[in-house]
Amino acid sequence: MTDNEHVELTAEEGWLEEKVGATARKLPLLAMPARSELRIRAALDRELTGNQDFGPVLTVEQLARYLQVPTGDIHEQLAELPAFEFAGEVRFLRASIDEWIHEREKRFRRQLLETSVRTDRILRLA
Amino acid sequence: MDELTDGELMVMFKHGRREAFAVLFGRYRDHVWSYLRRLLGDAGAAEDLTQDTFLAVIRSRGTYEPRAPFAAWLFRIATNAARSHFRRGERMTVHTLAEDDPKVEPVAALERPEDCAYGSELSAAFEEAVSELPGALKEVFLLHQVHGLGDGEVAHALDLAPASVRVYLHRARKALYERLRPLLGDLKESRTDD
Numbered sequence: 172m173t174d175n176e177h178v179e180l181t182a183e184e185g186w187l188e189e190k191v192g193a194t195a196r197k198l199p200l201l202a203m204p205a206r207s208e209l210r211i212r213a214a215l216d217r218e219l220t221g222n223q224d225f226g227p228v229l230t231v232e233q234l235a236r237y238l239q240v241p242t243g244d245i246h247e248q249l250a251e252l253p254a255f256e257f258a259g260e261v262r263f264l265r266a267s268i269d270e271w272i273h274e275r276e277k278r279f280r281r282q283l284l285e286t287s288v289r290t291d292r293i294l295r296l297a
Numbered sequence: 298m299d300e301l302t303d304g305e306l307m308v309m310f311k312h313g314r315r316e317a318f319a320v321l322f323g324r325y326r327d328h329v330w331s332y333l334r335r336l337l338g339d340a341g342a343a344e345d346l347t348q349d350t351f352l353a354v355i356r357s358r359g360t361y362e363p364r365a366p367f368a369a370w371l372f373r374i375a376t377n378a379a380r381s382h383f384r385r386g387e388r389m390t391v392h393t394l395a396e397d398d399p400k401v402e403p404v405a406a407l408e409r410p411e412d413c414a415y416g417s418e419l420s421a422a423f424e425e426a427v428s429e430l431p432g433a434l435k436e437v438f439l440l441h442q443v444h445g446l447g448d449g450e451v452a453h454a455l456d457l458a459p460a461s462v463r464v465y466l467h468r469a470r471k472a473l474y475e476r477l478r479p480l481l482g483d484l485k486e487s488r489t490d491d
Binding site for chain 2: 188190191192194195196197198200201202203204207208210211212214215218219266269273277280281284
C-alpha cells in the first residue's frame with residue numbers, strides 16, 4: 172500500500188477500526204512523576220529568568236554571572252565552551268550556552284544513575 | 298486565564314506574560330510526557346525530551362505564528378526531539394510501560410465498571426501492542442487516538458500529507474487488531490451476550 176492510496180474499508184475492517192479506536196480512547200494519559208515535574212519546572216524557570224537578565228549574546232563577565240562562577244573559570248575552560256570571537260572579543264550565544272548546559276545536565280544525570288546502580292550492586296554483594 | 302485558547306495564551310506569552318506559559322505548561326504537561334513516554338519507552342529520556350520541548354516553546358515564542366494550532370506545533374517539536382534522540386542512537390531498549398516503570402500512574406482511571414472488568418487485561422495488552430508499532434505508525438496512532446488531534450493537526454505535527462495520516466492510522470489499527478484479536482473478539486462476544 173502506498174501513502175497516497177485511498178483507504179477503502181470493508182464492513183469488517185470498519186468494525187475492527189471502531190473497536191481498536193474505542194479501546195485506544197480509553198488509553199489513559201500518564202501522569203508525569205512529581206520529581207520529573209519539579210526538575211522540568213526548575214529548568215523552565217531558569218530559562219525564563221535568564222531571558223530577563225541577559226540578551227542573546229553574552230560577554231565573559233556576563234557568562235560568569237549567568238553560571239554563577241568566577242570569571243577566571245570561564246577563561247580557564249574556554250576551550251570547552253561554545254564561544255566565538257569577533258573583533259578580538261570573546262562572546263557566547265546564550266542559546267548555545269543553554270544547549271550546552273542541558274547536555275551537561277543529561278550527562279550528569281546519567282553519571283548519577285550509573286553511580287547509583289554501581290552502589291546498589293556493591294551493597295548487594297556486601 | 299484558563300478560559301483563553303492556546304493561541305491567545307501564546308500571544309500573551311510572546312508579549313511577556315509568563316503566567317500564560319504556566320497555563321500552557323499545565324494544560325499540555327501530561328500530554329507531552331505521555332506521548333514521549335510511550336514513543337520512547339524510557340522514562341528518563343521522556344523527561345529530558347519533555348523539558349527540551351517546553352524549552353523550545355520558550356525560545357521560539359518570538360517567532361510563533363498561530364498559523365497552525367498550538368497543539369500541532371507543540372507535538373511537532375516533541376516529535377522532532379524524539380526523532381533526533383533515535384538518530385543519536387540514545388535509545389536503550391524497548392520496554393513496555395509495565396516492566397519499565399511500575400510506578401507510572403494514569404491520570405484518569407477507566408470510568409465505567411464494565412470497562413474495568415476487561416480493562417486491566419486489555420489495557421496492558423494494548424499498551425504492549427502500541428509500544429511495538431513501527432515508529433511512524435505509533436506517532437500517528439498516539440496523536441490521533443490518544444491525544445485527540447485531528448487529521449490536519451497530525452499532518453502538521455508529523456510533516457505528512459493528510460491522506461498519509463489516514464493510511465498510517467488504518468495500518469496502525471489493523472496491526473493492533475491483528476495483535477489483539479483474541480481479546481477484542483472476546484469483547485465483541487461479551488457485549489453481544491449483554
